[in-house]
Amino acid sequence: MATIDDVGLSMYREMVRGQAAEQWILRLIDGGEALVLYHSARGQEGVAVGSIAPLRRSDYMFYVHRGVGQLLAKGIDPVELFGDVLANTAGSTRGLGAGIVHVVDPSVGVLGQSGTVGGTFPLAAGAALSAKYRDSGQVVLCMFGDGTANRGTFHESANAAGAWKLPVVWLCENNGYAVSVPQSASTPVADLATRAAGYGMPGVIVDGQDAIAVYEAVDTAVRRAREGEGPTFIEAKTVRFRGHFEGDPQSYRGDADTAALERDPITLLADRLIEAGLATDASLAALAAEADREMERAVDVARAAPVPDRSRLFEGILA
């Protein structure tokens, strides 16, 4: 099992890349350059980074609407990401304006995101079925929120994945809310991972603010999947620091949340790296500055691209 010595710094680097990308996206929105509805991932970086690090480039990933960090960590080109945010031809969707919602790159295993949340559950089962059929050794990581966990599609997909021992990792990013509805109001269980038992797979609960803990849980699940032992359900308990989307007044948020907002996954990992003697305040600041420069350069390249003309609307509908 890899430890903080092996993956800590690279995960920190991915964290600050994701954060820098998010900050640039927010600037583009504030400046009126990007007309996208943005769902911030602030507070959930531990899950984003800890879950991607154990994957190989060829492994598949279905992400979520809060997925900037995951996408970059999996290998999406930042220029394509910003191109999608700016809805121009530099984007992975060549100007559809998919924001982060439909960024895709099969060459790094990023297979997309469903506009109807939870629509990816059966697709993930199918991709895992395909990996098993082709004996490719690939694993599928399927991410979703606690609200999305209540979709019926999850039941059908988890059941089949369990029955067929498919190489899929179901990763629930439990931030306690589906837009404004708290988990307690929508489901009878406190721990969604307990549902795993019904599908004959391990149900693992992990502290989502601790990137290393997420890494270890996902790594174990990925190894298990690769060895043909089937799926795992991981519930990462995390906190959404900002609103559901930018502009969300968050009037529904209780006092209890305020304490949770203090456990920042980025600072937690930084502290551990420094404690382990792997980094200093200055070296971590340098990583963050480098990430910001990388994203700024990518934004500049993406900004230079034109928006598509009307013909783009009719491309890529059919093969």
Added chain:
Amino acid sequence: MRELTFTQAINEALVEEMERDSSVFVMGEDVAAFGGVFGVTKGLHETFGDRRVFDTPLSETLIVGAAVGAAITGLRPVAELQYSDFLGIAMDEMYNKAAKWKFMHGGRLNVPMVVRAPEGAKGGAGAEHSQSPGGLFQSAFGMYVLMPTNPADAKGLLKSAIRDDNPVLFLEHKALYSKRGPVPDGEHLVPIGVAATPRRGDDVTIVAWGNLVPRSLQAADALADEGIDVEVIDPRGIRPLDIDTILASVEKTGRLVLVHEAPGAGGPGAEVAAVVADRMIDVLEAPVLRVTTPDTYFPQSVHLERLMLPGVTEIADAVRKVMR
């Protein structure tokens, strides 16, 4: 040429495509050892084994969605839904995933999959097992909807569908399964999106879908005795629609009757009527008529079910009406 049943023709298409391409596999409820509730997949499991022919849980959402997931990762799934009515259960997977995944992700992923689904009324299966839902997918622009009406087309169209890089909904009318017809020996492919014209004529154009193609041909035979020369066009599906063949025929005849088992509202004929009215209202010598099932649901009673279905008489009456 050999005579095969519609069922045998589909089975042969599956066998040939699975032999040709190891990325083709078959999944669905009861499709393995049991051979499918309509017997279409008989023998496949014996020949190709558990890996390539397998039973799924009773999970329509999974069946269609997993086909999408397998298709975008390099396989060519042929999924069976036990009844086409169950498309409603997997509507998100069909309409939003299979049809749109390529487009909404910028065109970078292909979705080469086929969903086979038995449609139509046969033997009192009732309101939830007798539908012809093809019309629901007229606006599924990223997907094909095919409806073979004879064994040769069933085989040739299915083979083309499996080889195509686009998602295909393949609707098989239950009343046609036992029908026999000639099927060419050797490799037989029917191109997607090309209408057939099983009967040529100068007076009236009938465009008919599915099980009502054979009935329309019978009506045309009867009308020939009265001196009415009917052209019958079988679009072989709903998307893509070979509108050029239909327009050329209406240009010639000036009269159009649309015939299908789905209800008029939302059925495939509605779109054709609109396009014809739009493009050649000046050519029409009579109003466009539709012969469809009435605006109600299929009952379980076989007696009442028969009364739902447009027969040769209704089709012939509609033709006589546009001739007046």
